[in-house]
Amino acid sequence: MTPSVLFVCVKNGGKSQMAAALMRQYAGEKMTVYSAGTQPGSAVNAESAQAVEEVGATMAGEHPKPIDPTLLDTVDRVVILGGDAVIDPAGTAPIERWETDEPSARGIEGAQRMRLIRDDIRKRVAALAEDLIKS
Template sequence: MPTASVLFVCVKNGGKSQMAAALMRKTTGDRIAVHSAGTTPGSSLNALSMQVLGEVDAPTAGEYPKPIDPQLLTEVDLVVTLGGEAHVDAPAGAVVENWDTDEPSERGIDGIERMRLVRDDIAVRVEELATRLLSDADAR
């Protein structure tokens, strides 16, 4: 049974938020309830994002871009937005933090190399968040 919950949000819910969710599921199994959504969901998952997740055995089977569920915003322990473009109108009392994730394309790095760098940046943040959420849950 999950001891904590998190909602990862990006704009399209096809890349970064899906990466964060898959990496958190891989890291914590069923100890944390993990959700992802987009402020303006796209129509499909980003193929390169899914490829680099496969390289680290963080599967996304059954996942698809979806909008933010307003009810979920009131239930999760933490909402994490990825990048500066995703904005969430969170209800009073909701805890929201932003991860200003690395954007290698700003340095001229694209394609699969870009996605690996984005994945690795998100993976470090996910590890730190997993430790924090599980410690907080144990302290309760």
């Protein structure tokens, strides 16, 4: 059976979309990937999209969406990105939180900020993919 993961952040426009795009790129058909937000925004963050495109991944066709509660019972893992998103752990999927690098706390903004966030998420995605695919 193909493992699955749900990436969650608040707006589902940046970090969770980046993680999903990078996981699709890394795992391809070996993983089913979802992303959602606790308070979905109106659009995907353009700087986030550009940052993942620089490494060959894509957010094309994606848009912010709310959490589908049925996914909390059906995915193999839920990953919450950042410290702001909170979900009701009513589902049965294991939940983990990734406190991702936040370069803006060090005064780093714009494209450089997004690249650092992308690289942090990318490393975590690779480790998660290896863990779920071998299970």
